[in-house]
Amino acid sequence: MIGMGSSRTQRPHTDRRDWDNLKSVLPFLLDFRSRAIFALSCLVLSKVATVGVPVMLKGIVDALEHKPEQVVVLPIALLLGYGLLRLLSAAFNELRDVVFARVRYRAMRRLSLRVLEHLHTQSLRFHLERKIGAISRDLERGTRSVSSLMNFMTFSIIPIMVEFLLVGIILLKEYPPIFALITFGTIAVYVWFTLRMADWRMDDRHTMNTLDSQANNQAIDSLVNYETVKYFNNEHLELARYDKTLNEWEGYAVKSQTSMSLLNFGQSAIIAVGVTIIMWVAANDVLQGQMSLGSLVMVNAFMLQLFIPLNSLGMIYRSLKYTLADMDTVFRLLDQQPEIQDLPHAPALKVAKGEIRFEQVEFGYQADRQILHGLTLTIPAGKTVAVVGQSGAGKSTLARLLYRFYDVTGGAIFIDGQDIRAVTQESLRRAIGIVPQDTVLFNETLRFNLQYGKPDATQADLEQAARMAHIAEFIAKLPDGWDTVVGERGLKLSGGEKQRVAIARAILKQPPILIFDEATSSLDSTTERAIQRTLEEVAGDHTTLIIAHRLSTIVNADQIVVLDAGRVVEQGTHPALLALKGHYAALWELQQREEQH
Structure with missing residues (x-):
């Protein structure tokens, strides 16, 4: 404001x-x-x-x-x-x-x-x-x-x-x-x-x-x-x-x-x-x-x-x-020229496997406020990598850079060996599906908002995605069903309902790369566990980046990366990181105590 x-x-x-x-x-x-x-x-x-x-x-x-x-x-x-x-x-x-x-x-x-x-x-x-x-x-x-x-x-x-x-x-x-x-x-x-x-x-x-x-x-x-x-x-x-x-x-x-x-x-x-x-x-x-x-x-x-x-x-x-x-x-x-532009005659991104590599990435939203410092990270094709860390560590910045909302100020980001700055933005974003932390919906029907992930989807496709996101039962109980208007920015829905719509929309898009940015932060424990299983199923055939605050949601990730002040400080599986008794183990212990109280 x-x-x-x-x-x-x-x-x-x-x-x-x-x-x-x-x-x-x-x-x-x-x-x-x-x-x-x-x-x-x-x-x-x-x-x-x-x-x-x-x-x-x-x-x-x-x-x-x-x-x-x-x-x-x-x-x-x-x-x-x-x-x-x-x-x-x-x-x-x-x-x-x-x-x-x-x-x-x-x-x-x-x-x-x-x-x-x-x-x-x-x-x-x-x-x-x-x-x-x-x-x-x-x-x-x-x-x-x-x-x-x-x-x-x-x-x-x-x-x-x-x-x-x-x-x-x-x-x-x-x-x-x-x-x-x-x-x-x-x-x-x-x-x-x-x-x-x-x-x-x-x-x-x-x-x-x-x-x-x-x-x-x-x-x-x-x-x-x-x-x-x-x-x-x-x-x-x-x-x-x-x-x-x-x-x-x-x-x-x-x-x-x-x-x-x-x-x-x-x-x-x-x-x-x-x-x-x-x-x-x-x-x-x-x-x-x-x-x-x-x-x-x-x-x-x-x-x-x-x-x-x-x-x-x-x-x-x-x-x-x-x-x-x-x-x-x-x-x-x-x-006024766009800050982010395609190179002349830039080719479309070709995703064969879906490997993502951040190589010595430097970035700051302002010149005097550096967020990422020489970050190097590889997300293997078809694997699920979770990124955790305290607020301000640079977790969500990774998703914004991958979507090319901003360009890196140093280093590069590659998908299957292709620098994302050298391909068209349209093809890059077509290859990525995201469930954001703050889901904003159009002041339209549920059908419109869900179908936004794939405009040519059939009603059967919509219903299948809704079932996988555990929102089909909720839609069925509404007086207007699929024709329910969600209100300005989706205000007629709860935070959990909006996130489930976003999850269904990402499922419907079926991209080779998935990003979940605090995707279950607004869900109750029962729904979270059910959707967590769904996300694991969906992520099975995709290269997946999970940005998480709640560590219990990423214990099954193939690899967990811990960020601190824009740098990778730890990396490994959940058991391996607990054994290190470092940053991750401290975060885990803190969250366990909070949940118990």
């Missing part, structure tokens, strides 16, 4: 790579280039129809003003044309939306899939250091940002640019340059003001995003650790931490809203001045006979058509900048 000490929120970096991020979106568009081109064509046709409406309106007004004798024929045709152009504008707009929908939602789908895939390629260290709540919020905002960007570009920015171009052509062709100068001068001042103000506000938006992610992470973290919160009556502490972060977020949100109001007022003032000036010039030209009344109506209609969407351009620009900021978070995440 996040530390309780107060710390000032760090203002996020603003050196975003907007153009690089925009280029990263292009591949999503290219998948449907024909749809995108057709959607843009519909957009242009829609704007041609939209710009044609004021032109048609000018014709109607001029006809009524100068040719009253044709009022029965000509205006009717123009009115019909006016209505048709409005209809075509709406029709092409809707057609554009329908055609572009596939492009937009496919982009969201592909980016979501790509980010999740990338997160799964990251090392265990990455996931231990990052906060899941913050990642989920960043992922949500980032995925949504791609859809928003495409919406802004296709439905707002490009249509406005096309409309400006068409109106500019008409103004320059039909009227004195002063009209185009005033119109686009006003637009230039508006855009300059909007960009300066929006850039000024971006730091506050970044800080709001950071605080939003932090608050979301604190809320999720407190719920995930629900039992711990209750153990220590710390509901008020969790609420205070959450409210403290939200209080900071509220301050920046109010500041952001205040500056937005200032921006909106400035934009409205620029538009009001521009429209007033151009209508003054147009009205004066009408009075002097240099412009028809229909032309004045057309210019006024153009102003309304241009400045109404221009009034929202500030909002579009701000939203676009926020979108780029959100997108930047995701693309920075995608740029």
